[in-house]
Amino acid sequence: MQNYEELFDVTIIGGGPAGLYSAFYSGMREMKTKIIEYQPKLGGKVHVYPEKMIWDVGALTPLTGEQLIQQMVQQALTFEPEVVVNEKITSIEKKNGLFLLTGASGKQHLSKTVILAVGGGILKPIKLEIDGAERFEITNLHYVVQSLEKFKGKDVVICGGGNAAIDWAVELAPITKSLHIVHRRGQFDCHEAQLSKLDQFPLHKHLNTTIKKFVSTIDNTKIQSVILTNNETAEETSIAIDDVIISYGFERELTFIKESPLNIELVNDHFVKGTSKSESNIEGLFAAGDILNFDGKVHLILGAFADAANAVNQAKLYLEPDSPAKARVSSHNSRFDEKNKELRQHLFV
Known part of the structure; x- marks a missing residue:
C-alpha cells in the first residue's frame, strides 16, 4: 500500500x-x-x-x-x-x-x-564525552550560542580551540564576568586575526588541558564547577562557573x-x-x-x-x-x- x-x-x-x-x-x-x-x-x-x-x-x-x-x-x-x-x-x-x-x-x-x-x-554537535553530561544540556551546558545576552555578567568556560570557539570567545569576553578557554592542544587552531583579537581581553587560557569532570549543584540539575586536567603535568584545577560552552564542531x-x-x-x-x-x-x-x-x-x-x-x-x-x-x-x-x-x-x- x-x-x-x-x-x-x-x-x-x-x-x-x-x-x-x-x-x-x-x-x-x-x-x-x-x-x-x-x-x-x-x-x-x-x-x-x-x-x-x-x-x-x-x-x-x-x-x-x-x-x-x-x-x-x-x-x-x-x-x-x-x-x-x-x-x-x-x-x-x-x-x-x-x-x-x-x-x-x-x-x-x-x-x-x-x-x-x-x-x-x-x-549534529560533537558532544563532550563525560558520563552524565547530557542531563545538563537543558540548563547550563551549551553546544550552540543562541544569545550573547544569556551570558552577560557570568563566569563562563568555553571548551575548544577552532575558529568557532575563538569567535564566541571574542564576542563573550567583553560582557562576561570571567571567561576561561580550555583547549586540549598547545595552541589554538584559528585564524591569526582572531587570535590577535582574543589577546586584547583579560581572559584565562588553559592550553594542553581538558575537562575531566563536572561538579553539579545539590539538586543535580546544573554544573556548579568544572575540574580541568593539564595533559602534560596531570595537575587538576577547579573552576566555579555559571555556564559551559562546548565548541568541538559538528x-x-x-x-x-x-x-x-x-x-x-x-x-x-x-x-x-x-x-x-x-x-x-x-x-x-x-x-x-x-x-x-x-x-x-x-x-x-x-x-x-x-x-x-x-x-x-x-x-x-x-x-x-x-x-x-x-x-x-x-x-x-x-x-x-x-x-x-x-x-x-x-x-x-
Whole structure:
C-alpha cells in the first residue's frame, strides 16, 4: 500500500538559504513545490549564528542571522509551497521515472524532480564525552550560542580551540564576568586575526588541558564547577562557573545520499559532483548550496541563491523542455501582478 499522498513537480530537501530560495524561485516558475527540513524550523545552518552580523548578501545592509532567516522564510513562502519539518529523509530512489523519498517517519514523498539543498548534511554537535553530561544540556551546558545576552555578567568556560570557539570567545569576553578557554592542544587552531583579537581581553587560557569532570549543584540539575586536567603535568584545577560552552564542531550526516541506489556521484565523499547549472549525474536530480561542487563554485549565501535558481530552471526544463530557460525577472513577471497591487496600496495610503 502506498503511503504518500500526492505528486509534486519538485521536492527540495533542506530548508537553509539554498532550499528556501529554491522554493521561492520554483513558485516563480509555477511548479508544485514541497520543501522538507530535518530540523523543527526553517533556516538551516544560519541558526547556528543568529546574532552574528551578515554583510555579504547582495543589496542587503548588515543584518543578523535571525533577521536573514526571517526574510528568507517569508520570501520562500510567497507561493505557498508545502512545508514539512521534523522529517529526516533516509532514502532516495527513482522508480518509473519518479523520485521516491522515504522519511524516518515512514512517510514517503513522490516527486518528478528533486533539489538537494542539504548544506553540509544534517549537523549534529560533537558532544563532550563525560558520563552524565547530557542531563545538563537543558540548563547550563551549551553546544550552540543562541544569545550573547544569556551570558552577560557570568563566569563562563568555553571548551575548544577552532575558529568557532575563538569567535564566541571574542564576542563573550567583553560582557562576561570571567571567561576561561580550555583547549586540549598547545595552541589554538584559528585564524591569526582572531587570535590577535582574543589577546586584547583579560581572559584565562588553559592550553594542553581538558575537562575531566563536572561538579553539579545539590539538586543535580546544573554544573556548579568544572575540574580541568593539564595533559602534560596531570595537575587538576577547579573552576566555579555559571555556564559551559562546548565548541568541538559538528558531525555531518549524508547517509541517504551516499547509500542511495542511484549512485549519486560525489567529490571527496562529501559533495555532490555537479555542473555550473546545478545538475548532478542523475537526470532530474539537482543540487544547490554547500552540498554542490563544480569549478568556479562560490561558497557564500549569494552563491547558494544562484545555485538555487539554476537548479529550479533545470528542473523546469527537465519537465517541460519547451519552456523558457529561466523565469522572467520579478519586475516584469505576471506572477507578482496582484501582489504588487496590494503592496502599492499600502505604500501610497
